[in-house]
Amino acid sequence: MRIGLAGTGRIGAFHAKTLSTLPGVDEVVVADLDTTLADRVATELGIVSAPSIDALLGSGLDAFVITAGTAAHADLIEAAVARDIPTFCEKPVALDLERTIALAELEARSEVPVHIGFQRRFDAGYRRVQAAVAAGEIGFVHTVRAATMDQAPPHAAYLPTSGGLFRDCSVHDFDIVRFVTGREVSRVFAVGANKGEPFFTEAGDVDTAAATLVLDDDTLVSVTATRYNGAGHDVRMEVHGSQGTLGVGHDTTLAITSAEEGVDWPPGPRHWSFMERFLPAYVAELTAFADVARGAAPSPCTVADALQAFRTAEACARSMTTGQPVDLADVPGLLAIAH
Structure with missing residues (x-):
C-alpha cells in the first residue's frame, strides 16, 4: 500500500x-x-x-x-x-x-x-469505559465529568485560526462523550474567562472554559478546559453510574498533588503534552486507518461524527457569547448527520 x-x-x-x-x-x-x-x-x-x-x-x-x-x-x-x-x-x-x-x-x-x-477513541482507558457503559456494567449513567487541561498555552499566532477553545480543544471531549455514552447532546450552557495572556482576549478567545451538557437521555455532563495547567497535561473523564464509577486518566501520571497528609499518590512521572499522553492511541488510530484504506473495516470516526462534535462546540460558543442555554436542535447540521 x-x-x-x-x-x-x-x-x-x-x-x-x-x-x-x-x-x-x-x-x-x-x-x-x-x-x-x-x-x-x-x-x-x-x-x-x-x-x-x-x-x-x-x-x-x-x-x-x-x-x-x-x-x-x-x-x-x-x-x-x-x-x-x-x-x-x-x-x-x-x-x-x-x-x-x-x-x-x-x-x-x-x-x-x-x-x-x-x-x-483509540485510547485503552476510554475504550474500556465505552465497553462497560454499552454492557450496562455500571448501571445507568447519570453524570459524566470530562476535562482537557493543557500545561501551557499555544503561541499567540495559533489563536486566530484555531476556532476558539471549544472548537479547538473541548471538541475532543464532545466527541468522546458521544463515543463513550452512545448518546447525543441535546442542550448546552457554557461560560469562559481569561486570566492569562492578553492575546486570548485580543483574538476573541478564552483561556479557560466550562460547559454543562444535557444528553438526550438526561445524563448530565460537565466539560472543562484550560490553556494554563502548570501541573502538567491533564486529560481525564469520570463516568458515574447507578452501580459503579469508572475513570480515565486516573493513573500514576495524573497531574495533581494531594492535599491530604501522608498521601504521596500519584508518583508520576507526569505528561507534559498531548503527544506524550496519547502516543499509543495515535499508533492504534493509524493502524485502524490502514485497515479502512484496505477496505477491511469501515471508518471508525466519520465526517458525520466530526460534525456532531463541531455542532456541540458551536452551541457552546454561542451560549458563552449570549449567556443563554442553546438547544442543539437550533444548530444547523442535524439532517446532514443521518447515517
Whole structure:
C-alpha cells in the first residue's frame, strides 16, 4: 500500500514515522507547502517526498493522510474524495460549521471512506469505559465529568485560526462523550474567562472554559478546559453510574498533588503534552486507518461524527457569547448527520 501524507509539521512527521512502520505499507510519500521541510522529514525517516501536494495527490495513492494546517483540511478532503482515495484527516475538518456540513453531505453521497482523527477513541482507558457503559456494567449513567487541561498555552499566532477553545480543544471531549455514552447532546450552557495572556482576549478567545451538557437521555455532563495547567497535561473523564464509577486518566501520571497528609499518590512521572499522553492511541488510530484504506473495516470516526462534535462546540460558543442555554436542535447540521 502506498500512502501519501500532506503536512510535515510535528504531528505530520510523527504520523509519517508511524505509517512507515505499519505492516502492509510499502511506501510513505510526504509533501508540504514548505518543500524544504518535507524533504528534511523524508530524509530523516528514509522515505520519499513529493514536489507538491497536488503532485502527491496525482501520484497513484492507495490512501491519503491530512496533517496540514486547518485551513487546508476541507479542500484536501474534497480533492482526495474526488480521486476516490481513502482519507484520514486530523480534526477539525473545516474552520466553520457551514463547510463542515457540506463535507458531511459530500461523505454521505460518496463511497470513499474518510476517517477523522479523534485519537481518544483509540485510547485503552476510554475504550474500556465505552465497553462497560454499552454492557450496562455500571448501571445507568447519570453524570459524566470530562476535562482537557493543557500545561501551557499555544503561541499567540495559533489563536486566530484555531476556532476558539471549544472548537479547538473541548471538541475532543464532545466527541468522546458521544463515543463513550452512545448518546447525543441535546442542550448546552457554557461560560469562559481569561486570566492569562492578553492575546486570548485580543483574538476573541478564552483561556479557560466550562460547559454543562444535557444528553438526550438526561445524563448530565460537565466539560472543562484550560490553556494554563502548570501541573502538567491533564486529560481525564469520570463516568458515574447507578452501580459503579469508572475513570480515565486516573493513573500514576495524573497531574495533581494531594492535599491530604501522608498521601504521596500519584508518583508520576507526569505528561507534559498531548503527544506524550496519547502516543499509543495515535499508533492504534493509524493502524485502524490502514485497515479502512484496505477496505477491511469501515471508518471508525466519520465526517458525520466530526460534525456532531463541531455542532456541540458551536452551541457552546454561542451560549458563552449570549449567556443563554442553546438547544442543539437550533444548530444547523442535524439532517446532514443521518447515517
